[in-house]
Amino acid sequence: IAGITQAPTSQILAAGRRMTLRCTQDMRHNAMYWYRQDLGLGLRLIHYSNTAGTTGKGEVPDGYSVSRANTDDFPLTLASAVPSQTSVYFCASSATSGSPNEQFFGPGTRLTVL
Amino acid sequence: GQNIDQPTEMTATEGAIVQINCTYQTSGFNGLFWYQQHAGEAPTFLSYNVLDGLEEKGRFSSFLSRSKGYSYLLLKELQMKDSASFLCAAADSNYQLIWGAGTKLIIKP
Numbered sequence: 001i002a003g004i005t006q007a008p009t010s011q012i013l014a015a016g017r018r019m020t021l022r023c024t025q026d027m028r029h030n031a032m033y034w035y036r037q038d039l040g041l042g043l044r045l046i047h048y049s050n051t052a053g054t055t056g057k058g059e060v061p062d063g064y065s066v067s068r069a070n071t072d073d074f075p076l077t078l079a080s081a082v083p084s085q086t087s088v089y090f091c092a093s094s095a096t097s098g099s100p101n102e103q104f105f106g107p108g109t110r111l112t113v114l
Numbered sequence: 115g116q117n118i119d120q121p122t123e124m125t126a127t128e129g130a131i132v133q134i135n136c137t138y139q140t141s142g143f144n145g146l147f148w149y150q151q152h153a154g155e156a157p158t159f160l161s162y163n164v165l166d167g168l169e170e171k172g173r174f175s176s177f178l179s180r181s182k183g184y185s186y187l188l189l190k191e192l193q194m195k196d197s198a199s200f201l202c203a204a205a206d207s208n209y210q211l212i213w214g215a216g217t218k219l220i221i222k223p
Contacts, residue, residue: 042213090156100145100205105156
């Protein structure tokens with residue numbers, strides 16, 4: 001593994017189903033982030049984690065939950081998917097959160113909710 | 115509120131120079147990032163400015179004016195491979211990034 005990986009690459013999901021998007025980094029970065037990217041809109045922060053064991057809400061957290069049990073993994077769960085959650089989801093990490101660090105992005109997960 | 119504005123789309127010719135502008139309004143300010151995103155791929159870091167002035171990095175340069183809430187990305191000697199979206203993002207008082215919607219750059223031969 002080099003950098004950040006995400007799984008799955010893409011997924012079609014029925015509304016009401018539960019889904020977990022996986023994210024793993026091997027850079028030993030403290031901070032991790034989940035964004036969604038929709039056409040015509042900027043990247044919007046869903047949840048973040050400044051360090052293992054802590055998480056925080058971003059701009060659009062409703063309908064999503066995260067956990068950060070260790071440094072490397074930061075899964076994003078949709079408890080009951082709705083069509084408005086159709087989007088491209090990017091996981092990112094940075095060395096720290098308390099200073100303006102470069103964020104490194106995973107390849108993204110394209111999610112379609114029908 | 116917090117807001118980032120940048121043009122939706124720009125067109126330029128191979129070999130030419132293009133300037134992509136970005137204006138920002140944030141709660142506090144801890145620097146301005148530019149990222150490049152090719153279609154279907156993840157954003158990748160290009161530059162970071164926190165002090166006023168021009169930072170040059172090869173064919174790409176980035177400028178910041180904190181008093182005007184303004185930045186631009188200058189791309190010289192354009193190549194076809196530079197066709198991509200360019201994202202402007204400002205770090206707020208909590209070091210969270212506020213992102214613009216991106217500028218799609220189309221390069222014609």
